[in-house]
Amino acid sequence: MCHYARLQTIFWRLFPRRQDRWSCHQTYGDQSLIHWQEFFTDSLWGTLPSSWQEALDGLTPPQLATLLLGMPREGEEIRYRSVWPLTLLALKSTACALAFTRTPGFQTPSEFLENPSQSSRLMAPFRKHVKPKKQHEIRRLGELVKKLSDLTGCTQVVDVGSGQGHLSRFMSLGLGLMVKSLEGNQRLVSRAQRLDQELLQALNKMEKRHPKVVQRGPRHSPHHVVQWVSPTALCEELLLPLETSGQGSARLLLTGLHACGDLSVALLRHFCCCSEVVALASVGCCYMKLSDPGSYPLSQWVAGLPGHELPYRLREGACHALEDYAERLQNAGPGLQTHCFRAALETVIRHVCPELRRPGVQGIPRVHELKIEEYVQQGLQRVGLDPQLPLDLAALRAQQAQENRVVAFFSLALMLAPLVETLILLDRLLYLEEQGFYAELLPIFSPELSPRNLVLVATKTPLGQAFSILENEDI
Numbered sequence: 158m159c160h161y162a163r164l165q166t167i168f169w170r171l172f173p174r175r176q177d178r179w180s181c182h183q184t185y186g187d188q189s190l191i192h193w194q195e196f197f198t199d200s201l202w203g204t205l206p207s208s209w210q211e212a213l214d215g216l217t218p219p220q221l222a223t224l225l226l227g228m229p230r231e232g233e234e235i236r237y238r239s240v241w242p243l244t245l246l247a248l249k250s251t252a253c254a255l256a257f258t259r260t261p262g263f264q265t266p267s268e269f270l271e272n273p274s275q276s277s278r279l280m281a282p283f284r285k286h287v288k289p290k291k292q293h294e295i296r297r298l299g300e301l302v303k304k305l306s307d308l309t310g311c312t313q314v315v316d317v318g319s320g321q322g323h324l325s326r327f328m329s330l331g332l333g334l335m336v337k338s339l340e341g342n343q344r345l346v347s348r349a350q351r352l353d354q355e356l357l358q359a360l361n362k363m364e365k366r367h368p369k370v371v372q373r374g375p376r377h378s379p380h381h382v383v384q385w386v387s388p389t390a391l392c393e394e395l396l397l398p399l400e401t402s403g404q405g406s407a408r409l410l411l412t413g414l415h416a417c418g419d420l421s422v423a424l425l426r427h428f429c430c431c432s433e434v435v436a437l438a439s440v441g442c443c444y445m446k447l448s449d450p451g452s453y454p455l456s457q458w459v460a461g462l463p464g465h466e467l468p469y470r471l472r473e474g475a476c477h478a479l480e481d482y483a484e485r486l487q488n489a490g491p492g493l494q495t496h497c498f499r500a501a502l503e504t505v506i507r508h509v510c511p512e513l514r515r516p517g518v519q520g521i522p523r524v525h526e527l528k529i530e531e532y533v534q535q536g537l538q539r540v541g542l543d544p545q546l547p548l549d550l551a552a553l554r555a556q557q558a559q560e561n562r563v564v565a566f567f568s569l570a571l572m573l574a575p576l577v578e579t580l581i582l583l584d585r586l587l588y589l590e591e592q593g594f595y596a597e598l599l600p601i602f603s604p605e606l607s608p609r610n611l612v613l614v615a616t617k618t619p620l621g622q623a624f625s626i627l628e629n630e631d632i
Contacts, residue, residue, distance in 0.1 A: 192470065193567045194515050196500040198507050202562050205569075208242035213565045218493055221568045222486035226479070227253065230487055249572070256575035257582065259480075259610055261600045262629060268293065282359035283331055286352060287323050290606050294414055294440075295324045297601045301612065301627050302412050302438050303332045308623055309436040309616055311410040313337060315395055316379070317386055317424055318416040322349030325379035326356055335377060335399055339392075341385035353378045388419035388426070388452055396433050410436040415609055418446030422455065425585060428615060429592045437589075437615040440602075444581055445473035456587035459580070467577065474570060475577035478608035482571055486564070491525035496567050497560040498529055501553055502536040509542055516540040529553045582611060589615050599628040 195201060202210065216224065223229040224237060227249065268276040275284055276292040284292055302314060312335065316325045319338035322345075329336040330353075340346050357378065380399055386392045398407030411424050411434055421441035428437040447453050453467060454460045485493060499518065506513055518536050521527070527535070530548050538544040582598055589596040595616050602610035614627060 192515055193496060193563070193570060194500055194503045196497075196563050196566060197504045197556055197559075198500075201566055202559075205566075206242070206244065209245050212239060212241045212245060213569075214562065216561065216565060218486040218489040218561070218564055221565055222483045225249065225565070225568050226483050226486070226572055228480070228483035228487075252572050252576055256579045257598055257600075257611060259575065259600050259604045261603060261610070268296070279327075280331075280363070282356050282363065283327055285355075285359070286321075291323055293606050294602055295327045298412065298414055298438065298440065298612065299324060299327045299332055301599075301601055301614070302328060302410060303334060304627050305436050305438055305614065305616075306334060306410050308620060309408070309410065309618070311408045311436055313399055313407045314410045314412060315339065317395065317411060317413045318420045319349065319379075319381070320345050322346075322352060322379055322381065324412075324414045325349070325381075326353060329379045330356060330360065330376055336379040337395075337397075337399055338379045338381045339384040339386060339395060340381065341383065343383050346381050346383050349379070349381055353381075386420060386423045388423040388448065391427065391430060392423075395427060396431055407433060409434045410438065412438040413440065415440055415442040417443040419448055419452045421585075422447070422452040425455070425588065425613075425615075429589070429594070435617050437613065439613045440609060440611070441582070441585075441613070442476065442609045444475050444578070445469050447472060447581075453581060454584045456584045456591055458587045458591070459584040467580070471577050472581070474574050475581065476609070477571055477574045478604075479571060479574055480604045481608060482568075484605070486568070493564055494557075494560055495524045497557060497563040498524060498527075498532040499536070500563055501529060501556040502533050504552075504556070505533055505537065505546070505548065506540065506542065509537075509546060513540070529557045578609075578611075582613065585613055589613075595619050595624075597624045597627075599624075601628050 193201070205213075213221075213225070219230075220238075223233060223235055224241075227235075229235055268278040269289065271277055274289055276289065276296060278296050279292055283295075287295070305311075306314060314328055314334050314336045316322075316328070316336055316338045319325050319340045320342075322338055322340075325336045325338040326349075328334045338346075338349065340349070357376065360376065382394055384392065384394045386395060395411075396409070398409075409431075411428055413421060413424050416424060416439060421439050424437060424439045428434045449466070453472075454465055459465050502518065503515065506516065518539050521532060521535050521539070524532060530550060530553055533548060533553065534544040537546065586596045586598055595618070597614050598611050599614060600610050601612050604610045614624065
């Protein structure tokens with residue numbers, strides 16, 4: 158069975174009473190999908206098979222993390238309190254088996270064993286203004302790009318969607334690569350240039366004080382360009398070689414660290430269409446921002462599948478952080494009540510304004526300190542309704558008592574998030590292979606630190622076993 162056929166079967170099993178909606182192989186919108194905000198308004202708990210309800214009802218958040226998501230605490234033994242239905246066990250096993258592995262070749266990143274806030278693998282100047290998550294990402298992706306550049310003979314790296322330039326600075330001033338940075342936001346480019354100068358000054362001071370620690374020789378800062386890259390048209394600026402490269406014709410390596418939505422697709426199209434581009438290392442994110450159609454599907458294989466469409470809600474779900482949520486479940490913190498509170502708010506909104514469905518409610522601060530009626534009042538105000546409306550406190554209390562059911566339902570949906578991401582990334586990999594290129598998906602980040610941790614690596618000449626060394630942790 159192909160990946161997507163299995164994926165579709167899983168969704169049918171998860172929502173068996175709504176199979177008629179999924180079996181319609183036509184374009185459908187968000188109205189045909191399950192939304193956890195409608196847990197109470199649409200009686201979503203009742204859409205689950207009764208045997209699933211019995212197995213999940215009453216489970217605490219830590220039990221959901223261990224038994225349902227399969228993410229126990231270190232040393233914890235998985236023990237079921239009752240016999241689970243085979244359909245639920247099959248869903249759990251299949252969801253795990255079909256998704257691309259997200260586990261890199263290390264467990265706890267060795268760079269944070271001494272200090273969880275500072276990577277021991279980056280010199281202090283490269284850590285300044287950079288959070289631990291980003292420290293981990295720029296080091297791991299930067300080192301992969303350096304290896305890939307050496308293997309493919311690239312003369313220049315182009316960092317697309319470079320933001321404040323943290324990755325570009327590490328690749329150029331830390332790894333000695335010639336780097337051009339493209340970013341559409343002038344403000345971010347100006348800040349990146351200021352940070353470049355600050356880093357250069359810090360490195361020069363370190364070189365004088367510790368000449369054996371800092372590598373000597375000429376330093377080339379990234380070349381920053383304010384440039385928006387279209388997902389459909391070629392960008393000439395992206396292909397121009399740097400004058401300092403000393404090459405008449407550059408061999409380019411394109412990279413993007415969490416290039417948002419269509420930007421990751423633009424990297425793929427430039428790689429396929431431009432002879433100057435010989436290698437690619439792309440980490441995507443924000444799948445809900447993909448243009449549809451246009452940026453998904455890309456491959457003929459996925460486009461030929463009946464019902465291959467992925468509406469916004471599914472693509473948004475693929476961006477959730479499974480490992481992070483499992484940790485929240487294990488800690489059983491009060492913040493988990495947010496899902497229940499938001500679902501309760503939806504019932505009040507529908508009662509007051511039936512045509513208003515799932516309006517965006519910007520993050521309400523310190524939810525764990527609020528009573529449910531206080532949350533509802535703030536939520537009403539944020540969606541433009543009267544916060545002083547009379548509330549049925551008994552009904553709200555009854556809904557609050559079902560918090561664990563809401564969390565269990567949300568966990569079920571979240572368990573499928575890696576499968577949706579797998580389909581999106583599989584589509585991109587197949588698109589490259591259909592063009593005759595060589596591609597691999599490698600997990601290079603710790604998923605606990607960086608949930609979107611799969612990098613799509615592609616070359617125009619075969620690398621063979623060399624692909625496998627790209628994800629290895631340098632000693």
